[in-house]
Amino acid sequence: MARATGKILSGEPRWRTQGLFRWLTALLMIVGFVLVYFFFLIYPSLRVLQLSFTNADIAGKGVFVGLANYARLLQDPNFWNALWNTLYFILLTVVPNTLLGFIMALLVLRLRRAQKLVLAAFFLPYVLPVSVVTNLWIWLLDQNFGIINYLSQSSIAWFQDPVFAMPAVAFVTIWWTVGFNILLFMAALQNVPRELYEAAQLDGATSTQVFRYITWPMVWPVTSLVLLLQLIAQFKIFDQVYLLTGGGPFDKTMVVLLLLYRSAFQQQQGGYSSTIGVVLLVVILLTSLVQARYSGLGRRTS
Amino acid sequence: MRLIQLLAFGLMLSSLSLAQTTVTFWDFFGGGDGVRMKQIVDDFNKSQKDIVVNRTTLTWGAPFYTKIHTSVVAGETPDLITYHLSALPRGLSNKDLRPITAAELKSVGLAASDFQSNIVQEELSIAKQQAGNDQLYAIPLDTHTSVLYYNKNLLKKAGVLGSDGKPMGLDNAADFAKTLLTIKQKANVLPMSFSSAQDSATIWRMWYSLLLQQNGSLAKDGKLSLSDLDTKGKVALQAMVDWSKQGLLSRNTTYPASVALFTSGRAAFMFNGNWEVPTMVDLKKNGKLPFDYGIVSFPKLYANADTWADSHTLAIPNNTKTPMSAAKLQAVLKFVAYVEKTGGLTWAGGGHIPAYLPTQESAAYKQLEPNAEYSATSAADATHEPTVLIFGVGGPVYDAVGNDFTPALLGQVSVDQAIAKFKSTLQSLNTK
Numbered sequence: 001m002a003r004a005t006g007k008i009l010s011g012e013p014r015w016r017t018q019g020l021f022r023w024l025t026a027l028l029m030i031v032g033f034v035l036v037y038f039f040f041l042i043y044p045s046l047r048v049l050q051l052s053f054t055n056a057d058i059a060g061k062g063v064f065v066g067l068a069n070y071a072r073l074l075q076d077p078n079f080w081n082a083l084w085n086t087l088y089f090i091l092l093t094v095v096p097n098t099l100l101g102f103i104m105a106l107l108v109l110r111l112r113r114a115q116k117l118v119l120a121a122f123f124l125p126y127v128l129p130v131s132v133v134t135n136l137w138i139w140l141l142d143q144n145f146g147i148i149n150y151l152s153q154s155s156i157a158w159f160q161d162p163v164f165a166m167p168a169v170a171f172v173t174i175w176w177t178v179g180f181n182i183l184l185f186m187a188a189l190q191n192v193p194r195e196l197y198e199a200a201q202l203d204g205a206t207s208t209q210v211f212r213y214i215t216w217p218m219v220w221p222v223t224s225l226v227l228l229l230q231l232i233a234q235f236k237i238f239d240q241v242y243l244l245t246g247g248g249p250f251d252k253t254m255v256v257l258l259l260l261y262r263s264a265f266q267q268q269q270g271g272y273s274s275t276i277g278v279v280l281l282v283v284i285l286l287t288s289l290v291q292a293r294y295s296g297l298g299r300r301t302s
Numbered sequence: 303m304r305l306i307q308l309l310a311f312g313l314m315l316s317s318l319s320l321a322q323t324t325v326t327f328w329d330f331f332g333g334g335d336g337v338r339m340k341q342i343v344d345d346f347n348k349s350q351k352d353i354v355v356n357r358t359t360l361t362w363g364a365p366f367y368t369k370i371h372t373s374v375v376a377g378e379t380p381d382l383i384t385y386h387l388s389a390l391p392r393g394l395s396n397k398d399l400r401p402i403t404a405a406e407l408k409s410v411g412l413a414a415s416d417f418q419s420n421i422v423q424e425e426l427s428i429a430k431q432q433a434g435n436d437q438l439y440a441i442p443l444d445t446h447t448s449v450l451y452y453n454k455n456l457l458k459k460a461g462v463l464g465s466d467g468k469p470m471g472l473d474n475a476a477d478f479a480k481t482l483l484t485i486k487q488k489a490n491v492l493p494m495s496f497s498s499a500q501d502s503a504t505i506w507r508m509w510y511s512l513l514l515q516q517n518g519s520l521a522k523d524g525k526l527s528l529s530d531l532d533t534k535g536k537v538a539l540q541a542m543v544d545w546s547k548q549g550l551l552s553r554n555t556t557y558p559a560s561v562a563l564f565t566s567g568r569a570a571f572m573f574n575g576n577w578e579v580p581t582m583v584d585l586k587k588n589g590k591l592p593f594d595y596g597i598v599s600f601p602k603l604y605a606n607a608d609t610w611a612d613s614h615t616l617a618i619p620n621n622t623k624t625p626m627s628a629a630k631l632q633a634v635l636k637f638v639a640y641v642e643k644t645g646g647l648t649w650a651g652g653g654h655i656p657a658y659l660p661t662q663e664s665a666a667y668k669q670l671e672p673n674a675e676y677s678a679t680s681a682a683d684a685t686h687e688p689t690v691l692i693f694g695v696g697g698p699v700y701d702a703v704g705n706d707f708t709p710a711l712l713g714q715v716s717v718d719q720a721i722a723k724f725k726s727t728l729q730s731l732n733t734k
Contacts, residue, residue, distance in 0.1 A: 057396070058368060059375035078730065143554045157554050160499065162714050246500070248705040250715060250723060266364045266698055267731070268371065268396070 051274035058268040069275035082259040092170035094230040101181025123179035134243040137172045162252045188222035224295035323633040325355045326380040330362040334580030335652035342645035353633040363696025377623025387613035388687040388694040394432035400620040401437035410639040417442045418657045440615035444654035447611035447684045448507045454594040456570040460488040472601035482550040485570045495552045495569035497560040502704025507610040512538035514608035521688035526732045546711045579653030599679040611684030692731045702727040
C-alpha cells in the first residue's frame with residue numbers, strides 16, 4: 001500500500017513525510033515497551049552502576065567513594081567464597097541438567113504409549129512455584145521424618161550438611177527445571193528430517209553412528225542454546241538457596257546473589273551490594289560471550 | 303425525599319470520618335501476642351470515637367527494620383511502630399526514629415519513670431552513643447526472655463520433680479546434664495526440645511545465655527570484644543554440643559516441631575521464649591494438653607543466672623519529609639497510653655513481662671498464672687544484647703550463629719572450628 005502510493009506521488013518531500021510517518025507508527029507501537037524497558041531496566045541498571053561508586057545505604061544517596069567498593073570486593077573473602085560456591089553450583093547443574101534433558105527427551109520420544117502423560121509428569125515440577133518445590137523437598141529430605149532417609153535408612157541432614165547441602169540444592173534445581181529442557185530437546189529431535197535417518201539406515205549405519213553423525217550434530221544448536229540459558233539461569237541462583245539453606249551451613253551454599261541480598265537488605269549497604277551486582281553482571285556477560293563463541297551459537301550452520 | 307435523607311446521612315457520615323484521626327500502626331506480632339495486640343487495638347477503637355488505629359502486621363526480624371528504614375527515607379512512614387530494644391542502636395544510627403519528649407509523654411499522663419528503669423537507662427545510653435543526646439526514642443512495652451517449660455508428669459516419672467512441683471537438679475551445668483540423662487533413661491523421652499533447624503534465634507539465645515552466665519560478654523565499652531569467645535564461648539557451645547550428642551537436646555528440629563514435641567508430651571523440657579505461654583494456656587484450657595506443665599526461669603548453670611532477653615517498645619518513625627501534625631501526635635500518644643495502662647494485663651497474657659511499672663506491680667499481674675511462676679526471677683535475670691550495631695534481633699549475628707553453630711550441633715564440625723568461624727564472621731561484619 002505504502003509502496004503503491006509512493007509510486008503515484010513520487011517526489012522527494014512526500015517520501016520524507018512518509019518515512020517520518022512510518023517512523024512515528026513504529027515508535028507508537030514500541031513506545032510502551034521502550035518506556036517500561038527504560039524505567040524498569042535501563043534506568044535502575046545505570047543507578048546501580050552509579051551507586052556502586054558511593055557508600056549509600058539501602059535508600060539514601062550516599063557519598064562518592066571512587067573505586068573503594070571494588071577494592072574492598074576484591075579483598076573480601078566472603079565474595080570469593082560466594083563466587084566459588086556459585087561456580088560449584090553451575091558445575092553441578094548446567095551440564096547435568098542439559099544432558100538429563102536430552103536423554104529424557106530421547107526416552108520420551110521412544111515411548112509408544114502414554115507419551116503425553118509421561119511428558120506432563122516430567123514437566124509438572126517446572127510449573128510449580130519455587131516455594132512449593134523447596135517445601136516439598138524440605139519434607140522429602142527431612143533428616144528425621146523424610147521419606148528419603150526413611151527408605152535409605154540414612155540419617156544425613158541433607159540441607160544442613162556442609163558436604164551435601166550444595167549437591168542437594170543442585171538436585172532440587174534439576175528436578176524442578178529439567179522439564180523445560182526436555183521440551184526443547186523434544187522439539188529439536190522431532191525437527192531432524194526423517195530422510196536423514198532413512199538414508200543412514202540404507203547405508204547400513206549402526207545406531208551409535210546414527211546418533212553420533214546425525215542426531216547429535218542436528219540437535220547441537222539447541223543444545224548450545226540450552227547450555228547458555230542454563231549458564232545464565234544458574235549464575236543467578238538465589239531462590240532455592242534462600243529457601244532451602246539460607247546460605248549455610250558454614251557458608252557452603254552462600255552464593256553471590258545471596259551475599260548481595262544480605263549486604264543490601266540486612267546490613268543496608270546499598271553501595272557495596274550494587275558493586276556485587278555490577279561485578280556479577282560483568283562475570284555473566286563474559287562467560288556468556290566465551291561460551292557463545294566456543295559453542296558456535298549465533299553462527300549459521302552451513 | 304428519601305434521596306435527600308440519604309444525602310444528609312452521607313454528609314453526616316463523611317463529616318464524622320473527617321473528625322476522626324487515623325493512626326497507622328505497624329507491628330511484627332504474628333503469634334499468640336499478635337492475637338493480644340489485635341484485642342488491645344480493637345478495644346481501643348471501641349472505647350472512643352475520635353481515633354481509629356489501623357494495625358498492619360509485617361514480617362518479624364530484619365525485613366521489618368529494612369521496611370521501616372526505607373519508609374523513613376521515602377517519607378511514607380506509618381505513625382506508630384513496634385521496635386525491639388536490641389534493634390535500637392541500628393535504628394538510631396540510621397536516624398529512623400523520632401524522639402519523644404517528656405512534655406509529650408506528660409500530655410497523656412506518662413513519664414519515663416513509669417517504666418522499668420533498666421530499660422529506660424539502656425535506651426538513654428544507646429541514644430547517647432548513636433544520636434549524641436539523652437532523649438527517649440522508644441516507649442518500653444515489655445521484657446521477653448527465654449524460659450524452661452517442663453512436663454510435670456514426665457519429671458515425676460523420672461524422679462526429678464520436687465515436692466514443690468518444680469524441677470530438681472538444675473543447680474549447675476553438670477547437674478543439669480545429669481538430670482537430663484536421668485530423664486532420658488527413666489522416662490524414656492527426649493529430655494529437652496529446642497529449635498535448631500532453620501532457626502538461628504533459639505541457638506543464639508541459649509548460647510548467649512550460657513556465655514553470659516560465665517560472666518562472658520561480646521562487648522566491652524560499647525565495642526565488639528572477642529576475647530571471651532575462645533574460652534567461655536567454647537565452653538558454652540561445647541555444653542550444647544555435648545547435650546546434643548548424647549541425645550539430651552533435640553537435634554535438627556524446626557521451631558514448630560520443637561513446640562509440638564513438648565506439647566504432645568514427647569519432651570520433658572522445652573527451651574523457648576515466654577511468648578509460647580499463650581500456646582500452653584490455650585491448650586490447657588481446651589483440654590488438649592495431656593499433662594501438667596510448669597515454667598521456670600532459665601536456671602543458673604554457671605556463675606550467675608543472666609539470661610538473654612529483649613524488650614518490645616513503641617516508637618514513632620522519624621518522618622522528616624512530612625512531619626507529624628500535632629493532632630496526629632496526640633492521637634498516637636493517646637493510643638500508646640492506652641496500650642500501657644489499659645492493655646497492660648492483656649499484653650502480659652502473651653507471656654511478656656510488662657515494662658509499665660503500675661501494671662508490673664499490680665496485684666492482678668502478680669497473681670496472673672502461669673506468668674507468676676517465672677516473671678519475677680526472669681525479670682531480674684534478663685540481660686539485653688550488646689549495643690554494638692551488628693547485634694540485634696534477626697540481624698547478621700543471628701545468621702552467623704545459624705551458619706556457624708548449627709553444623710557443630712549436628713557434629714559436622716568441631717567446636718573449635720565453629721568458634722573460629724564465628725569469630726572471623728563477627729570481625730568481618732564489624733569492620734563494615
